[in-house]
Amino acid sequence: MTDADCLFCKIVAGEIPNDTVTETEDVLAFRDISPKVPVHVLVVPKQHSTHAGELAGSEPELLAQVMRVGAEVARSEGVAESGYRFVFNCGGDSGQEVFHTHLHVLGGRPLSMAV
Numbered sequence: 001m002t003d004a005d006c007l008f009c010k011i012v013a014g015e016i017p018n019d020t021v022t023e024t025e026d027v028l029a030f031r032d033i034s035p036k037v038p039v040h041v042l043v044v045p046k047q048h049s050t051h052a053g054e055l056a057g058s059e060p061e062l063l064a065q066v067m068r069v070g071a072e073v074a075r076s077e078g079v080a081e082s083g084y085r086f087v088f089n090c091g092g093d094s095g096q097e098v099f100h101t102h103l104h105v106l107g108g109r110p111l112s113m114a115v
């Protein structure tokens with residue numbers, strides 16, 4: 001299932017270029033176009049869903065795959081030992097801007113708890 005108006009569906013479809021980090025049959029990881037920290041990778045399920053809270057209810061195995069790939073990205077980006085953060089923004093008040101489930105993998109320097 002895809003959403004014709006969804007930015008990340010277009011990236012998954014190859015209609016918009018991306019800087020791919022890794023890919024599986026069901027998941028794509030690519031560098032954030034505007035990195036907030038030295039390591040900032042987005043991991044998205046190829047199938048459209050609005051956010052991780054929705055996917056947790058509909059396809060928890062797919063959400064687990066997203067997190068497994070996120071952990072692999074942390075290792076391949078060299079931040080698994082130093083530490084990193086997983087962020088899922090879910091809905092407007094969270095600051096979510098792209099309404100296609102995505103995991104932010106953030107690291108490469110100490111992070112504060114500021115929200």
Ligand code: AMP
Pocket residue numbers: 007016018031032033034035042089095096097098099
């Ligand atoms: P969120 O605020 O959680 O919805 O995060 C959306 C993220 O997508 C932001 O960090 C943006 O910088 C990032 N982003 C937007 N457009 C692109 C793009 N074309 N390629 C890669 N990352 C993007």
